[in-house]
Amino acid sequence: ERAEVVGVTSDSKIAKVTLLDVADEPGIAARVFEDLARAGINIRLIIQSASSEHQARITFIPELESLDGTRELVRRWEAEGVARRGVIESDVAKISIVGSRLASTPGLAARMFAALAREGINIDCISSSEMKVACVISGDRLDDATRVVHREFFPEDEAAAATPS
Amino acid sequence: ERAEVVGVTSDSKIAKVTLLDVADEPGIAARVFEDLARAGINIRLIIQSASSEHQARITFIPELESLDGTRELVRRWEAEGVARRGVIESDVAKISIVGSRLASTPGLAARMFAALAREGINIDCISSSEMKVACVISGDRLDDATRVVHREFFPEDEAAAATPS
Numbered sequence: 001e002r003a004e005v006v007g008v009t010s011d012s013k014i015a016k017v018t019l020l021d022v023a024d025e026p027g028i029a030a031r032v033f034e035d036l037a038r039a040g041i042n043i044r045l046i047i048q049s050a051s052s053e054h055q056a057r058i059t060f061i062p063e064l065e066s067l068d069g070t071r072e073l074v075r076r077w078e079a080e081g082v083a084r085r086g087v088i089e090s091d092v093a094k095i096s097i098v099g100s101r102l103a104s105t106p107g108l109a110a111r112m113f114a115a116l117a118r119e120g121i122n123i124d125c126i127s128s129s130e131m132k133v134a135c136v137i138s139g140d141r142l143d144d145a146t147r148v149v150h151r152e153f154f155p156e157d158e159a160a161a162a163t164p165s
Numbered sequence: 166e167r168a169e170v171v172g173v174t175s176d177s178k179i180a181k182v183t184l185l186d187v188a189d190e191p192g193i194a195a196r197v198f199e200d201l202a203r204a205g206i207n208i209r210l211i212i213q214s215a216s217s218e219h220q221a222r223i224t225f226i227p228e229l230e231s232l233d234g235t236r237e238l239v240r241r242w243e244a245e246g247v248a249r250r251g252v253i254e255s256d257v258a259k260i261s262i263v264g265s266r267l268a269s270t271p272g273l274a275a276r277m278f279a280a281l282a283r284e285g286i287n288i289d290c291i292s293s294s295e296m297k298v299a300c301v302i303s304g305d306r307l308d309d310a311t312r313v314v315h316r317e318f319f320p321e322d323e324a325a326a327a328t329p330s
């Protein structure tokens with residue numbers, strides 16, 4: 001199977017929640033996502049990079065419409081010491097390339113990152129798998145980002161729109 | 166489409182590289198992954214959670230067989246100030262649930278995290294998308310993790326093995 005990018009998708013009806021300084025011990029991630037599940041809050045993305053000194057940081061991307069419910073949970077996690085602090089931002093967007101064997105072809109992800117960099121767009125978060133590389137960026141840059149990433153992988157159809165998801 | 170988990174996959178021939186304190190400005194992620202691509206290093210997973218105070222942390226999962234090439238690059242990034250420090254660990258493994266509409270059903274990810282927690286398995290990194298939730302854990306816990314996650318989602322076929330990937 002040849003590695004290739006088959007599409008560019010974007011999502012702007014999202015928020016970003018970062019839980020700072022959660023204890024890096026078994027059961028914390030379960031607690032956070034069980035609480036979100038019980039509150040019926042859909043999550044687009046979960047990202048935790050490696051922790052250090054027994055403190056971890058968990059970022060998740062809820063849908064914008066569930067921001068009130070999410071804010072309530074973050075307050076409760078801070079009060080109960082699940083996280084030292086929770087930071088909620090709603091001016092974010094997600095842009096992704098989708099395809100096959102993406103993760104095992106490092107050049108494809110690099111090309112996406114370079115297209116964003118040339119346009120001066122900072123990458124806030126990254127999450128990748130075999131079939132998708134997703135970047136969280138500032139919401140006001142989504143149109144530029146979609147245009148330049150689309151041009152990078154589909155130069156021949158500059159006019160084609162990205163599929164909003 | 167109903168949300169469901171269709172499989173559990175695992176991967177132990179991997180390493181974990183964490184770049185600490187990279188500058189949170191456009192072009193850094195592009196530089197790192199262009200260098201990896203040029204060196205022909207395949208990456209299983211890229212994770213960057215939200216940064217703070219203009220410093221970011223990037224974690225990526227190369228294949229174990231390319232550890233020498235990766236170590237060389239990390240040394241160069243440290244020398245050139247791309248990252249303050251790079252931490253390389255090779256006793257890690259990845260376990261994932263795969264299926265459809267996983268990200269929008271928070272309860273499924275929570276069930277995976279809870280199954281690991283009950284077994285006392287700490288989660289080092291998390292990366293999720295619509296079709297996959299992947300956890301990086303300590304390599305010596307992979308067999309236990311595969312057993313308990315498999316039992317959580319496929320209780321009726323306790324005997325079935327997970328698909329190594």
Ligand SMILES: C[C@@H](O)[C@H](N)C(=O)O
Nearest residue numbers: 026027028029056288
């Ligand atoms: C931080 C969180 O992921 C923790 N390590 C856990 O296993 O739940």
Ligand SMILES: C[C@@H](O)[C@H](N)C(=O)O
Nearest residue numbers: 123191192193194221
């Ligand atoms: C840290 C890195 O992702 C940086 N923010 C970039 O855009 O390249």
